[in-house]
Amino acid sequence: MSDIAANYTKEKKVGEGTYAVVYLGKQVKTKKLIAVKEIKTGMFKDGLDMSAIREVKYLLELRHENIISLLDVYSSENGNLNLVLEFLPCDLEVLIKDKNIVFQQADVKSWMLMILRGVHHCHRNYILHRDLKPNNLLISPTGEIKIADFGLARSLGSPGENLTANVVTIWYRAPELLFGSRHYTSSVDVWSVGIIFAELMLRTPYLPGTSDAEQLEVTFRALGTPTEKNWPNVSKLPWYNSLKIYPPPTRNELKNRFIAASGSALDLMISLTQLDPAKRCSCEEALQTVYFTEFPRPTKPKDLPKKSS
Amino acid sequence: MADQQYFKSSVQISRPFLTSKAVKFLQKKTIPDYQTYKQRISHVLSFLLSLTRLLKFPSRTLESAMLYYQRYYLFNHFSTSSNIDVAIAALFIASKNEDTIKKLRDIIAIANPLRNAPNTNEAIEENKKVILNFEKKMLETISFDFRTYHIDELLIRIAKDLKLSVDLTYLAYMIAFDSFQTEVSLKTPQHATAIACIIIAAKFREENSVFPLNSAKYKCDRALVNEALFEILELYINNYNYGSLADMYPNDKESFIKIRINIKNEINLKDLDERSLLNDGFYNIKNYNVSDTGSARYMLGNQEKRFYEEVDAQENYKESTEPKKVKLH
Numbered sequence A: 001m002s003d004i005a006a007n008y009t010k011e012k013k014v015g016e017g018t019y020a021v022v023y024l025g026k027q028v029k030t031k032k033l034i035a036v037k038e039i040k041t042g043m044f045k046d047g048l049d050m051s052a053i054r055e056v057k058y059l060l061e062l063r064h065e066n067i068i069s070l071l072d073v074y075s076s077e078n079g080n081l082n083l084v085l086e087f088l089p090c091d092l093e094v095l096i097k098d099k100n101i102v103f104q105q106a107d108v109k110s111w112m113l114m115i116l117r118g119v120h121h122c123h124r125n126y127i128l129h130r131d132l133k134p135n136n137l138l139i140s141p142t143g144e145i146k147i148a149d150f151g152l153a154r155s156l157g158s159p160g161e162n163l164t165a166n167v168v169t170i171w172y173r174a175p176e177l178l179f180g181s182r183h184y185t186s187s188v189d190v191w192s193v194g195i196i197f198a199e200l201m202l203r204t205p206y207l208p209g210t211s212d213a214e215q216l217e218v219t220f221r222a223l224g225t226p227t228e229k230n231w232p233n234v235s236k237l238p239w240y241n242s243l244k245i246y247p248p249p250t251r252n253e254l255k256n257r258f259i260a261a262s263g264s265a266l267d268l269m270i271s272l273t274q275l276d277p278a279k280r281c282s283c284e285e286a287l288q289t290v291y292f293t294e295f296p297r298p299t300k301p302k303d304l305p306k307k308s309s
Numbered sequence B: 001m002a003d004q005q006y007f008k009s010s011v012q013i014s015r016p017f018l019t020s021k022a023v024k025f026l027q028k029k030t031i032p033d034y035q036t037y038k039q040r041i042s043h044v045l046s047f048l049l050s051l052t053r054l055l056k057f058p059s060r061t062l063e064s065a066m067l068y069y070q071r072y073y074l075f076n077h078f079s080t081s082s083n084i085d086v087a088i089a090a091l092f093i094a095s096k097n098e099d100t101i102k103k104l105r106d107i108i109a110i111a112n113p114l115r116n117a118p119n120t121n122e123a124i125e126e127n128k129k130v131i132l133n134f135e136k137k138m139l140e141t142i143s144f145d146f147r148t149y150h151i152d153e154l155l156i157r158i159a160k161d162l163k164l165s166v167d168l169t170y171l172a173y174m175i176a177f178d179s180f181q182t183e184v185s186l187k188t189p190q191h192a193t194a195i196a197c198i199i200i201a202a203k204f205r206e207e208n209s210v211f212p213l214n215s216a217k218y219k220c221d222r223a224l225v226n227e228a229l230f231e232i233l234e235l236y237i238n239n240y241n242y243g244s245l246a247d248m249y250p251n252d253k254e255s256f257i258k259i260r261i262n263i264k265n266e267i268n269l270k271d272l273d274e275r276s277l278l279n280d281g282f283y284n285i286k287n288y289n290v291s292d293t294g295s296a297r298y299m300l301g302n303q304e305k306r307f308y309e310e311v312d313a314q315e316n317y318k319e320s321t322e323p324k325k326v327k328l329h
Helices: A050-059 A092-097 A105-124 A187-202 A212-223 A251-257 A263-272 A283-287 B020-030 B034-055 B059-075 B083-097 B104-114 B121-141 B151-161 B166-179 B190-204 B222-238 B253-262 B274-278 B288-293 B301-321
Strands: A002-004 A008-016 A020-027 A033-039 A070-075 A081-086 A137-139 A145-147 B009-013 B295-299
Touching (some): A050 A070, A050 B083, A105 A263, A187 A263, B009 B301, B034 B083, B083 B104, B151 B166, B190 B222
Antiparallel strands (some): A033 A081
């Protein structure tokens, strides 16, 4: 151990969640803005929260331009753990909800590209994020998407290991999770990315269920009910029972729902939201589709729409 | 800004593995009677094993708990009055980090009967406070470094790659379990330990077709494997009855001595000299006052370059203000 002069200031409280308080501050040397996430601990919290452990564990090692960087880990005077993160003033949900902003096709493409690159980086390091949603996709002052909130992340389970199905906010939850599967892979994140893609085009949540049961209903009404025919062995999953059978949507129906989507955009969305996780594409495959190489070119991050204030 | 506050801090880097000398050097400061400590480790392992079974934790949780327990006593004073609480805290952190979380209350309620402690509501609450306090200290001791690898996972993969028989792999697996009570996890990474377990199993069974075993294929330095080999064999030679092989092969202690003699000329890791240990601030006993009065900052080894840059900058600053300085590496 050695004494190091003060590095950061903590200035203003900007938010509070169940397990952390977030402050705005500065890196003293560079005057750069930072966010400090102070983890609450205490008798009733059973020690250090597991989300904090996960966040520290994965963010300390992941370095990517589309993933939030964890600059430092501190324990402060009061014994609480502090995570110093880069400061990101906006998130994708804010932009989606801001009706004063018009999204161009090229903007959506640019965001999708950055999201997929970030998620791909997690997956190639065998890390599942498990909570992808617009509100966890933060936006830097220069317009870059940064994937944040690794509180539910975990490394890919080894075969035979049981994982919990109770992950991902329900609107973005893949069907295998809705069926209570204890074994799943990075394809759960791919599904979330597909639903976010749909939301970027619709400007409203694509599958907004209000409960676990209704989420199944909403999901399958939009994308068809999985059967043994299009998803072998699906009926063996724990919560697969007494489902109302909806036919899968035809391409035309999807075309009508996503009016502005080009053919290749629709293709990409369809392969991201395949019901059978084995048929869903990987991030790598998604990044190599024609959608990203055809015109229009993705907007440069600095030219993307910003929060109107 | 009115409520602006500055962090005053110290910084600590995580070093997941230490040399034998460094381990001895630290234990000399924290453990008054090494013999008692050794006996306790074997007891702690069997205690945590029973607890792990009742809680239905996988063996990887037990493995991490044993590592945290031993690591804790490199930097904190050992005492037999609290070592079981420390062990429970270690298992609790491991259960969080290995995604097998259970409420601390539930863990204590199952642990108390095992250690003949009262299991009333008040006792559990009291216990919880004690253990959460140890949890905090332990997290600081491990520098919030939650990276984990597991011997058995790697062992099985390497055994498959070597096309070992199930029988031989099982023996290696049992040796890996016994290694939890040695200090091998403080010293060598898990793939080296896994290869060492396979080597011991194969030598013991005289299955020579396994050799020569090219550890480089598994990205592992031979000296690391040898380090792990010596460490594990020491358990069988000095405390055969503590290991689980004693139940399976009660009369075979001699063969381990023979294995050890046959490899006595193998090279192991270069160790540090005493002076570099004395001059390195890392090897100081944990002083919680630093994080009580200022704040402590934690880094993983992947930031080592930045760590030394900051430390050197600080050293230069100190040099200009005070005559005496302590060098850190």
